Amino acid sequence: xxxxxxxxxxLATAIKEGKTTAVEAMQAVLDKIRQSEELYNCYVTVDxxxxxxxxxxxxxRIESGELTGPLAGVPMAVKDNLCTEGLLTTCxxxxxxxxxxxxxxxxxxxxxxxxxxxxxxxNMDEFAMGSTTETSAYGATxxxxxxxxxxxxxxxxxxxxxxxxxxxFALGSDTGGSIRQPASFCGVVGMKPTYGTVSxxxxxxxxSSLDQIGPLCKTVEDCxxxxxxxxxxxxxxxxxxxxxxxxxxxxxVKEVKGLRIGIPRDYFGEGLDPEVKTAVLQAAExxxxxxxLVEEFDLSLVDYAIPAYYTIAAAEASSNLERFDGIKxxxxxxxxxxxxxxxxxxxxxxxxxxxxxxMLGSFVLSSGYYDAYYxxxxxxxxxxxxxxxxxxAKYDCILGPAAPTTAPKLGESxxxxxxxxxxxxxxISVNLAGLPGICVPCGTDGRGLPIxxxxxxxxxxxxxxxxxxxxxxQLRKEGGKADV
Amino acid sequence: xxxxxxxxxxxxxxxxxxTKTKIFCxxxxxxxxxxxxxxxxVCTGMPGSLPVLNKKVLEYAVAVGLALNCQITRECKFDRxxxxxxxxxxxxxxxxxxxxxCRDGWVEIDTPQGAKxxxxxxxxxxxxxxxLIHDEWEDATLVDYNRSGVPLIEIVSEPDMRNAxxxxxxxxxxxxxxxxxxxxxxxxxxxxxxxxxxxxxxxKGAKEFGTRTEMKNLNSFRAIARAVEGEKNRQIDLLESGxxxxxxxxxxxxxxxxxxxxxxxxxxQDYRYFPDPDLTPVSISDEFLExxxxxxxxxxxxxxxxxxxxxxxxxxxxxxxxSSKHMADIFEATVALGAQPKKVSNWLMVETLRxxxxxEEDPEDxxxxxxxxxxxxxxxxxxxxxxTVAKEVFxxxxxxxxxxEQYVEEKGLKMVSDEGALRKxxxxxxxANPQSVQDYRNGKEKALxxxxxxxxxxxxxxxxxxxxxxxxxxxx
Numbered sequence: 029x030x031x032x033x034x035x036x037x038x039l040a041t042a043i044k045e046g047k048t049t050a051v052e053a054m055q056a057v058l059d060k061i062r063q064s065e066e067l068y069n070c071y072v073t074v075d076x077x078x079x080x081x082x083x084x085x086x087x088x089r090i091e092s093g094e095l096t097g098p099l100a101g102v103p104m105a106v107k108d109n110l111c112t113e114g115l116l117t118t119c120x121x122x123x124x125x126x127x128x129x130x131x132x133x134x135x136x137x138x139x140x141x142x143x144x145x146x147x148x149x150x151n152m153d154e155f156a157m158g159s160t161t162e163t164s165a166y167g168a169t170x171x172x173x174x175x176x177x178x179x180x181x182x183x184x185x186x187x188x189x190x191x192x193x194x195x196x197f198a199l200g201s202d203t204g205g206s207i208r209q210p211a212s213f214c215g216v217v218g219m220k221p222t223y224g225t226v227s228x229x230x231x232x233x234x235x236s237s238l239d240q241i242g243p244l245c246k247t248v249e250d251c252x253x254x255x256x257x258x259x260x261x262x263x264x265x266x267x268x269x270x271x272x273x274x275x276x277x278x279x280x281v282k283e284v285k286g287l288r289i290g291i292p293r294d295y296f297g298e299g300l301d302p303e304v305k306t307a308v309l310q311a312a313e314x315x316x317x318x319x320x321l322v323e324e325f326d327l328s329l330v331d332y333a334i335p336a337y338y339t340i341a342a343a344e345a346s347s348n349l350e351r352f353d354g355i356k357x358x359x360x361x362x363x364x365x366x367x368x369x370x371x372x373x374x375x376x377x378x379x380x381x382x383x384x385x386x387m388l389g390s391f392v393l394s395s396g397y398y399d400a401y402y403x404x405x406x407x408x409x410x411x412x413x414x415x416x417x418x419x420x421a422k423y424d425c426i427l428g429p430a431a432p433t434t435a436p437k438l439g440e441s442x443x444x445x446x447x448x449x450x451x452x453x454x455x456i457s458v459n460l461a462g463l464p465g466i467c468v469p470c471g472t473d474g475r476g477l478p479i480x481x482x483x484x485x486x487x488x489x490x491x492x493x494x495x496x497x498x499x500x501x502q503l504r505k506e507g508g509k510a511d512v
Numbered sequence: 513x514x515x516x517x518x519x520x521x522x523x524x525x526x527x528x529x530x531t532k533t534k535i536f537c538x539x540x541x542x543x544x545x546x547x548x549x550x551x552x553x554v555c556t557g558m559p560g561s562l563p564v565l566n567k568k569v570l571e572y573a574v575a576v577g578l579a580l581n582c583q584i585t586r587e588c589k590f591d592r593x594x595x596x597x598x599x600x601x602x603x604x605x606x607x608x609x610x611x612x613x614c615r616d617g618w619v620e621i622d623t624p625q626g627a628k629x630x631x632x633x634x635x636x637x638x639x640x641x642x643x644l645i646h647d648e649w650e651d652a653t654l655v656d657y658n659r660s661g662v663p664l665i666e667i668v669s670e671p672d673m674r675n676a677x678x679x680x681x682x683x684x685x686x687x688x689x690x691x692x693x694x695x696x697x698x699x700x701x702x703x704x705x706x707x708x709x710x711x712x713x714x715x716k717g718a719k720e721f722g723t724r725t726e727m728k729n730l731n732s733f734r735a736i737a738r739a740v741e742g743e744k745n746r747q748i749d750l751l752e753s754g755x756x757x758x759x760x761x762x763x764x765x766x767x768x769x770x771x772x773x774x775x776x777x778x779x780x781q782d783y784r785y786f787p788d789p790d791l792t793p794v795s796i797s798d799e800f801l802e803x804x805x806x807x808x809x810x811x812x813x814x815x816x817x818x819x820x821x822x823x824x825x826x827x828x829x830x831x832x833x834x835s836s837k838h839m840a841d842i843f844e845a846t847v848a849l850g851a852q853p854k855k856v857s858n859w860l861m862v863e864t865l866r867x868x869x870x871x872e873e874d875p876e877d878x879x880x881x882x883x884x885x886x887x888x889x890x891x892x893x894x895x896x897x898x899x900t901v902a903k904e905v906f907x908x909x910x911x912x913x914x915x916x917e918q919y920v921e922e923k924g925l926k927m928v929s930d931e932g933a934l935r936k937x938x939x940x941x942x943x944a945n946p947q948s949v950q951d952y953r954n955g956k957e958k959a960l961x962x963x964x965x966x967x968x969x970x971x972x973x974x975x976x977x978x979x980x981x982x983x984x985x986x987x988x
Contacts, residue, residue, distance in 0.1 A: 111559065127559070267790065344789055351559065
């Protein structure tokens with residue numbers, strides 16, 4: 029049995045059946061990390077010894093029959109912007125280089141309750157600001173499919189760790205595509221649930237009204253299982269929603285007959301790589317061939333999503349990141365007097381992309397500009413939501429690419445931030461409208477770099493998305509080359 | 513002064529709400545705990561923590577708004593006020609700018625010219641900041657976040673007041689209403705009520721307002737009255753000498769009885785207010801509003817009316833007793849225990865007020881229980897103790913809320929009602945004071961008083977003076 033190639037659910041089954049143990053699985057992961065981490069740099073912190081100790085404790089609870097769930101004993105990685113009690117949480121920033129939280133994020137606790145075992149914390153763009161995992165203060169992460177390329181971002185460490193088999197699944201966060209785009213670049217499954225489905229308690233906020241935590245994993249089945257585990261109504265998060273329909277695994281049914289799929293023409297225009305376009309449209313064909321009703325339509329307003337997103341996310345970020353001031357925790361620069369200390373700490377502690385967004389956000393909120401920028405962006409957000417509402421009156425889900433290209437080479441993107449921002453075009457509206465979106469692999473380009481298929485659903489329709497994604501994944505596996 | 517001026521005053525009053533826990537987390541609001549012991553990730557601004565609104569804060573804010581005749585905003589929001597300061601752990605304060613909970617209210621105050629309405633512009637909810645403590649010895653500043661997240665409401669008046677008396681009347685009225693609601697104890701000295709005074713002057717009859725200043729650090733009604741007077745004169749002096757009033761924030765120094773500029777409008781920070789995305793808009797349902805309305809207490813005017821009808825008390829007594837919700841509560845509870853209203857009133861009006869004044873305390877600080885006051889009144893009525901002893905016992909009860917029955921028993925203060933013992937003592941006093949006896953028999957009435965005094969002394973005060981009188985007359 030090739031342990032590391034198992035999915036999370038397969039591994040948990042093998043452990044339950046006594047074919048392997050949580051400790052063996054963890055040891056295998058740690059060995060793999062030792063081998064390949066120097067090349068990929070997926071993790072900021074590998075908590076090796078404690079991870080083994082945790083695996084031993086979980087193994088005992090599995091053997092005693094206390095833990096029986098589909099994630100019991102499975103080693104997991106957690107993005108470094110999710111608080112983990114007693115374990116360094118840096119957000120890939122120098123300013124939190126010494127920050128050890130006193131509590132764990134609700135999503136992490138839910139997974140630990142289910143018996144998943146924490147390995148360590150994955151690399152990311154600093155404070156989740158970036159699309160390549162190159163803005164990390166702890167070095168860039170490389171794409172395991174081709175280490176000359178980026179893994180995407182901001183949850184690039186999580187996506188890469190799954191792709192490199194340095195974990196069995198990982199948690200990421202998605203503010204404008206930060207789960208779906210790296211999933212696309214690394215050829216793994218990634219999902220952003222409906223806003224409010226997963227508690228944000230313990231997620232270090234970037235754009236609070238857009239942030240959602242979600243899984244990065246190997247299969248749609250794993251995705252459903254993880255989402256079912258982390259979805260919870262949390263009284264500690266006012267934006268958390270009480271849902272009765274979080275039995276996501278019930279949607280793992282191979283059937284798309286009659287499913288109404290809309291393909292927005294706006295997503296297939298200028299700027300889309302032809303190879304990506306072909307792969308995504310072939311995926312649509314495969315679903316159509318199996319009974320889905322596929323139709324093109326005009327979504328509209330797509331061009332306005334990026335400026336609206338960068339206005340709102342930056343505004344919220346500029347305020348959310350004010351607490352990093354050197355007073356209470358984190359990095360503090362030596363300086364004379366309070367104001368010098370603030371200035372030096374924040375100048376030295378934050379990287380250039382974070383500073384750019386703090387400045388942008390402070391600007392759009394400042395008096396005299398608030399109405400022209402921030403309020404206008406909120407109005408655009410409402411209009412985008414309306415455009416999706418109209419689309420979902422006709423379609424069950426929307427199909428398109430997750431990113432305009434496959435993974436760019438390291439160093440290519442940061443030179444031109446505007447171009448990097450434009451790369452978020454297919455993922456960003458989903459966050460603005462609070463919708464669920466999933467990305468599943470649908471092929472590779474001529475260089476062997478993965479291409480992802482994005483399916484977008486109406487709010488609270490994760491099950492429909494999971495069913496469509498699961499069906500596509502199964503058809504692709506069976507049909508072999510039909511789609512490539 | 514060549515021209516006649518009019519003063520225009522508006523107030524911003526911060527009131528600390530009497531909730532058990534903070535506005536956005538479950539930490540205690542209790543005063544006087546050791547530094548940073550009432551804190552958690554939320555009120556210390558830890559990364560990843562999130563605020564959740566304490567519903568009790570909303571209830572109090574709505575109750576105050578209704579009592580001040582405000583419109584309640586049915587869908588209100590919280591906004592972030594961004595500024596860097598170490599007492600503010602997130603470097604933004606969660607407050608309300610765009611959609612405050614209450615708007616457009618009024619209160620009525622009494623003025624020499626009759627009743628006057630003062631408009632309430634708005635009331636909003638917000639969180640308090642922590643406290644900075646400068647350690648001179650170490651030359652370091654320490655921060656205590658126990659106060660961080662304590663709920664406040666800010667009541668912003670319209671610029672409707674014209675002098676210090678009106679300002680004080682307005683504040684007294686606010687304080688009374690809020691105390692009656694139980695929403696706060698409103699102690700200026702302890703900072704549970706704080707007032708900033710916005711003041712400008714203009715020529716009488718002018719339509720436009722003058723340039724205003726904002727006065728901070730006013731810790732007592734006295735300071736507020738003086739600051740209003742001082743600032744009015746300062747502004748008039750400026751105008752009279754042809755200078756301009758600068759729009760600025762000033763700090764009152766009560767010791768020097770003067771103010772100095774803290775910052776001008778030009779230095780004003782841009783707070784970059786925007787709706788807090790961590791808190792969902794608060795929807796006020798009809799049921800919620802109805803429930804708060806139903807729970808509104810009897811306010812002072814109604815209470816005074818009822819007292820006039822129910823208890824046979826002079827208006828003066830009613831006025832004093834109802835001027836404090838706490839005192840009125842004690843009055844009513846004591847009466848409910850069977851004490852006669854006028855007797856209860858007397859204890860409150862005379863001895864209680866005297867002792868409060870002596871201790872420099874407010875009626876809100878009264879510690880004795882209605883049960884104990886009722887017991888004391890009963891002991892006195894049953895002539896178990898005489899009035900001198902009753903006052904002594906009351907003083908102890910006022911300080912320590914002792915049970916008067918137990919106290920009188922323990923200290924052996926009960927009157928001697930044993931006629932035989934009293935008769936024996938009177939006989940001894942008569943035998944020991946032949947001169948006075950002679951004087952009395954010669955018609956000197958005063959001599960009887962002396963003999964009564966001697967008897968009381970011999971009885972260590974534990975005799976009923978009326979019985980002593982009667983026995984003396986009988987035996988002489």
